[in-house]
Amino acid sequence: MTGYKPPMQDMRFAMRDVLGFDEHYAGLPGGQDATPDVVDAILEEGAKFAREVLSPLNAIGDQQGCTWKDGEVTTPEGFRDAYQQFVDGGWPSMTQSEALGGQGLPESLGTVLSEMNGTANWSWSMYPGLSHGAMNTLAAHGTEAQQQAYLTRLVSGEWTGTMCLTESHCGTDLGLLKTRAEPNEDGSYAITGQKIFISAGEHDMADNIVHIVLARLPDAPKGTRGISLFIVPKFSLTDEGDVGVRNQVSCGSIEHKMGIHGNATCVLNFDGAKGFLIGPPNRGLNCMFTFMNTARIGTAIQGLAHTELAFQGSLAYARERLQMRSLSGDAAPDKAADPIIVHPDVRRMLLTQKALAEGGRMFIYRCAQLVDIAHQSSSEEARAAAEQELALLTPIAKAFLTETGFEAANLGLQVFGGHGYIKEWGMEQNVRDARISMIYEGTTGIQAIDLLGRKVLGSRGALLSAYTKQVHKFCRQYQDEPKLQRYIRPLAEANRQWGDITQRIGMAAIQDKEEAGAASVDYLMYSGYVVMAYFWAQAAVAAERKLEAGEGDAVFLRAKLFTARFYMERLLPRTSTLAITMSSGADNLMDLDEAHFAL
Structure with missing residues (x-):
């Protein structure tokens, strides 16, 4: 198979010419160290790691998969060594707080590197990727002692993290979860229950795994209002903060999956495992x-x-x-x-x-x-x-x-x-x-x-209105430039229709709440095509300006304009069908009696 080559020219075009990252970093508190030269050096080294280390392991990870034996998981050949190179290169700490041992660079720079790592080898990238979420949760909601004990080791990459939400009887509906958290005399909690589909829940790539776990306290109210959040490490810590004895959390099995074979998707059993509350009791879902x-x-x-x-x-x-x-x-x-x-x-x-x-x-x-x-x-x-x-x-x-x-x-x-x-x-x-x-x-x-229920209708259209006004202002700015009309006019029309359709769905939903649910997926896809059209219009403006100034790679810029044209003429028109289907009402979904679904 063809190895992955990070598209550096396009990445820089998106960052600098379309979104103005250089100016963004210069004006961002703490972002001044992300100078163009520093960013370029980071991108080049990140690209080298993705291209030379991770990409060759992608097929290997798929072929070998992870193996489970007696509760222990072994990752595919080369995964552990690649992770050690990742840690030695300082990549896990790049966008984390300096106070916790990080380098303090902007979070968006980490996103660009995540794209490269993920494209090179998505299964491998999930291991550090889940740690990033655990770090953010501890940084936002953990106590100072919890941050010093766990977050510093996650920042360095010595340890990895997971999130443990799903149980066999509840996926999205977390209000049904049954995992219990019983108070211990020392202020900790005994966590008991089983979690499934836990990506990177057990592996051999790091010395410890910090599980972020949802569970219920004994006096918790029912539903989502009675969920608390806990830190449950694979290994408990010694008084010095080092890895100690094995906690009562074990991997019961790993899933046999359609894809991402190189990442271990685990069933985790918590048998009175020692955990520590993060944030207020019964506010775990918010955290x-x-x-x-x-x-x-x-x-x-x-x-x-x-x-x-x-x-x-x-x-x-x-x-x-x-x-x-x-x-x-x-x-x-x-x-x-x-x-x-x-x-x-x-x-x-x-x-x-x-x-x-x-x-x-x-x-x-x-x-x-x-x-x-x-x-x-x-x-x-x-x-x-x-x-x-x-x-x-x-x-x-x-x-x-x-x-x-x-x-x-x-x-x-x-x-x-x-x-x-x-x-x-x-x-x-x-x-x-x-x-x-x-x-x-x-x-x-x-x-x-x-999107439709909470963000758009729930804000009475305020969130959408702010965005469509931004797009409208952009279109007005370039509406009189002949070279840009093939990009601006379709965007302006789709943006106008976006607001009109939203209003119609909102009015219908007042009479029947099922109308919002029936329209929602088509509405989201419509929204996605319009948002992407906005970015393609911005890219066209940036490409035209550089061509007019005689700057940059003319072949690359003309290809950018051609692709923008293709998007506006071939992909954005998909919104026409979506406008019809989302406006067709809930009756064509809901009026069939459930019994009539049977053969």
Whole structure:
């Protein structure tokens, strides 16, 4: 299979030319060390690690998988050594607080590196990726003593972290969870219960694993209001803070999965394991959202990763594979047939992958930039605005980019034809690995309800209105420039329709709450296409400005403009169908009696 090559030129274009990361870092408290030279050096070293260390392990991880024996998990060949190189390079600590041993660089820079690592080898990247969420949760809600005991070792990468939510009888509905937390005399708690689907829950890559666990106190109210959050380490700590005796948490088995074989998905048994409360009692779900929001953006990165990997493999194959002749005449008369890249349908698939990959990259980098502002800006107004935009964009990014990521992965298999179905090319692995992303951290349907129900209708349209006004202002700024009209006009129309459709759904939902649920997934996908169109319009403006100034790589910039045109003319029109389906009402879903579903 084709090895992954980080698309450095496009990454820099998204960061610098579209989103202004250099200026962003210069004006961000604590971001001044992220100078262009420093950022370039980090990107180059990160790319080298992803390309040379992680990418060659991707197929190995899929073929070997993880193995379980007597409660212990062994990761695939090379995974442990790669993690040690990752730690030795200081990568886990890059964006963490200096007070805790980190390097204090902006969080968005870590997002860019996560994209590279994830695209090179998604299974491997989940081990440090889950630690990032555990670190954020401890940083936001842990006591100073908890941070010194656990967070410093997570920051260094010596230990890894997990989140333990799901139980066999409850997935998304965490109000049903049964894991118990009984108080001990020393102030700790005895955690008893079983958690399933715990990614990276047991492995041989680090000396300790810090589990972040949801459980119920004895006097807790029923439902989600009675959930508390606990730290449960794999090994208890000595008085000096080092690894001590094995805690009463064990891996009962690992799942046999469709994909991501290199990551251990564990059943964890807590048999009176010693745990420590994080945050207030019965407020665990609120604290856990720190972890879950981090994980949702991380899963959006997974969607981008599978899109980019599919595109790179497809493009290389389409340039080399000879099949039939071009409809307009021999493109390679010296060869037995023409490369399949000359055929319109193959180009349709390649350009769809390219547009989704490059558009998704801008989308995620903007979310990462908003995280920087929300966490670090000195302006209260800027922080509030960033948090509001991020609240709207997070469910869209998670669901839309994973749905389109799976589409792109399937297109990769299709470009290869019969060879795509064969393991050695890597395309079928990419499809299998991609499929879980639409389920992780809340399914597409859950993200859609969050977007339409909580974020849009729940804010009485305020979050959406702020964003559509931003897009409208952008369109007004460039509406009189002839060269930009093919990008601006479709965006302006879709943006206007976005508001109109929202109002109609909102009015219908007042009469029947099922209307919001019936429209929600189509609404989310519509929103995703409009948001990505906004980024493609911004990319077109940036490319035109550089061409006018005679700056940059003209071939790259013209390709950027062509891809923007393709997106506006071939992908954005999908919103027309979505507008019809989401407006068709709940009756065509809900009026069939349940008994009539049977054969």
